[in-house]
Amino acid sequence: MGNILIVAEIQKGKIREATLEMAAIAQKLAGPLGKEVKSVVLGKDIGAAAEELSKKGGGEVFAADHELLANYNVDAFTQATRTAIEAAGADLILVSNTPSGWDFAPRLAAGLDAGFVSDCFNIEEEGGKPVFVRRVFNGKLDARLLPQTDVVVATVQPGATAAFEGATDGKVTNLDAGIDAAAVRAKFIETKVAESKGVDLTKADIIVSGGRGVGAPEKFTETIQPLADALGGAMGASRPVVDAGWLPHEYQVGSSGQVVTPKLYIACGISGAIQHLVGMKASNFIVAINKDGDAPIFEVADVGVVGDLFEVVPALTKAISEAKGG
Amino acid sequence: MKIMVCLKQVPHQDARLDVRSDGTWIQEDNIKFEINSYDTYALEEALRVKDSGEAEVVVVSIGPDRVSQALRTALGMGADRAIHVNDAEAENSDALGIAKILASIAKEENPDLIMTGLMSDDGNFSAVGAMLAELVGIPHTTAVMKVEHTDSGLKLERELEGGALEVVELPRPCLIAVQTGINQVRYASLKGIMAAKKKPIDVKTAGDLGLAGQIAPKMKIEKVYTPPKGDGAEMIEGSTDEVVAKLVSKIKELGLL
Numbered sequence: 001m002g003n004i005l006i007v008a009e010i011q012k013g014k015i016r017e018a019t020l021e022m023a024a025i026a027q028k029l030a031g032p033l034g035k036e037v038k039s040v041v042l043g044k045d046i047g048a049a050a051e052e053l054s055k056k057g058g059g060e061v062f063a064a065d066h067e068l069l070a071n072y073n074v075d076a077f078t079q080a081t082r083t084a085i086e087a088a089g090a091d092l093i094l095v096s097n098t099p100s101g102w103d104f105a106p107r108l109a110a111g112l113d114a115g116f117v118s119d120c121f122n123i124e125e126e127g128g129k130p131v132f133v134r135r136v137f138n139g140k141l142d143a144r145l146l147p148q149t150d151v152v153v154a155t156v157q158p159g160a161t162a163a164f165e166g167a168t169d170g171k172v173t174n175l176d177a178g179i180d181a182a183a184v185r186a187k188f189i190e191t192k193v194a195e196s197k198g199v200d201l202t203k204a205d206i207i208v209s210g211g212r213g214v215g216a217p218e219k220f221t222e223t224i225q226p227l228a229d230a231l232g233g234a235m236g237a238s239r240p241v242v243d244a245g246w247l248p249h250e251y252q253v254g255s256s257g258q259v260v261t262p263k264l265y266i267a268c269g270i271s272g273a274i275q276h277l278v279g280m281k282a283s284n285f286i287v288a289i290n291k292d293g294d295a296p297i298f299e300v301a302d303v304g305v306v307g308d309l310f311e312v313v314p315a316l317t318k319a320i321s322e323a324k325g326g
Numbered sequence: 327m328k329i330m331v332c333l334k335q336v337p338h339q340d341a342r343l344d345v346r347s348d349g350t351w352i353q354e355d356n357i358k359f360e361i362n363s364y365d366t367y368a369l370e371e372a373l374r375v376k377d378s379g380e381a382e383v384v385v386v387s388i389g390p391d392r393v394s395q396a397l398r399t400a401l402g403m404g405a406d407r408a409i410h411v412n413d414a415e416a417e418n419s420d421a422l423g424i425a426k427i428l429a430s431i432a433k434e435e436n437p438d439l440i441m442t443g444l445m446s447d448d449g450n451f452s453a454v455g456a457m458l459a460e461l462v463g464i465p466h467t468t469a470v471m472k473v474e475h476t477d478s479g480l481k482l483e484r485e486l487e488g489g490a491l492e493v494v495e496l497p498r499p500c501l502i503a504v505q506t507g508i509n510q511v512r513y514a515s516l517k518g519i520m521a522a523k524k525k526p527i528d529v530k531t532a533g534d535l536g537l538a539g540q541i542a543p544k545m546k547i548e549k550v551y552t553p554p555k556g557d558g559a560e561m562i563e564g565s566t567d568e569v570v571a572k573l574v575s576k577i578k579e580l581g582l583l
């Protein structure tokens with residue numbers, strides 16, 4: 001029976017919150033699965049981060065300090081993680097489902113001929129085995145998966161669990177990452193920060209967003225924008241709208257767009273794919289209007305209306321204007 | 327240049343999702359299917375290379391008979407030929423099994439570039455592309471938002487969080503898993519659809535690829551189910567006027583009116 005290995009992620013020199021969330025999951029599973037928790041920190045000049053993780057549920061932390069790990073690199077990260085798996089004697093490897101994690105974790109699993117499961121929001125124990133729980137069909141259904149093999153690589157959804165709280169006595173072990181520079185083919189050039197936004201939704205008190213259900217670009221000007229205007233708020237959109245070229249990227253709310261927390265968020269014709277929910281679920285009050293009563297958006301909404309947005313939204317716009325006028 | 331594009335046919339985004347009787351997936355009879363949205367962007371990106379010069383675009387899909395429709399659509403959009411792996415064993419496999427099938431095709435085809443979508447709209451695993459690259463032994467990157475072809479390889483922009491991008495270079499051969507929104511996907515023209523009827527679809531089984539008995543799933547879906555309703559929303563019902571009146575009073579309670 002092998003151990004659990006958490007693959008830590010560094011953000012601005014510190015251990016990312018998502019890593020501490022995995023520490024909470026790993027510490028909870030360790031006893032029932034009869035495993036020890038170990039971690040690996042990949043990067044350059046990471047001693048302090050490794051120390052931090054060892055005290056926050058990371059167990060024995062392997063610090064793999066290497067020039068080629070200074071920036072995310074698929075080949076270098078895959079190689080170094082394999083070295084850490086050997087060192088940790090791990091058969092359950094946890095990686096955050098972040099842009100780096102989703103990039104190399106499946107590759108790692110294929111190289112190990114291991115089971116792979118992505119974006120788990122929970123990992124449970126049943127009969128001494130891990131059970132992985134995740135969303136499918138863009139959030140419309142949940143699935144439980146059982147490994148048919150001993151070695152499993154799983155990516156964990158950031159924000160799905162609370163971070164590990166408490167203090168642990170871990171230790172830090174330096175690890176030679178064993179990177180073969182000749183086998184590192186991908187070349188990191190630079191990170192480009194988000195372009196300055198013409199529309200800064202993060203400062204809006206009220207946001208009225210439209211999704212695929214709005215149906216056409218002109219419907220945003222005819223239906224969504226007037227409600228935003230009547231409320232004195234801003235207009236937003238979900239990813240499919242931006243992908244279709246109906247609105248520019250600066251309107252996009254979600255993990256790859258803007259993360260917003262207005263006092264009021266009105267979601268019109270948005271089904272609620274996880275990448276959108278991540279960007280708006282912390283809003284103070286959420287109204288969802290959608291024709292599909294099973295849409296996941298209703299799970300995060302405070303009030304919901306199952307109906308035709310082209311009836312409800314214009315009527316609401318009129319009523320708001322009247323209320324403000326009177 | 328030869329480009330291999332991997333396509334999955336998935337339930338239509340508006341299809342009704344009922345869990346089938348054994349509880350492990352949805353009921354797929356009598357629902358509409360379409361090409362996975364992410365994969366249409368990958369195909370478009372490949373066709374743009376073809377439009378700008380010499381490239382052969384080979385589309386590959388795995389699935390039952392219905393998949394031939396997705397491949398015909400891809401051929402109608404401009405792909406040159408198609409490979410359809412139709413095998414019951416593949417039906418019960420998992421991402422790694424699918425990647426093994428695609429890897430065995432890639433080793434036969436020897437493409438300069440493999441393109442996939444970032445993930446599928448049904449399983450949402452986001453796994454096959456990176457796995458395929460590992461099995462073929464080529465570099466890869468995912469969530470690609472911009473592709474620039476250079477003499478030796480590709481200069482790519484991959485999507486990070488909050489609108490940031492990472493610029494990465496990969497030598498050819500390599501694999502890219504494309505993010506939605508990278509381009510505007512074309513429709514098949516009538517002329518394209520007519521021409522597609524003459525284009526070949528090569529049908530294979532796992533056995534033909536030497537993989538019979540080697541693609542059993544390493545992860546098994548125990549069950550799929552409607553997510554348990556949490557606190558959820560307070561649902562407002564009634565006529566449009568009644569609904570609007572209640573919404574207005576909620577917004578007033580928030581002090582926003």
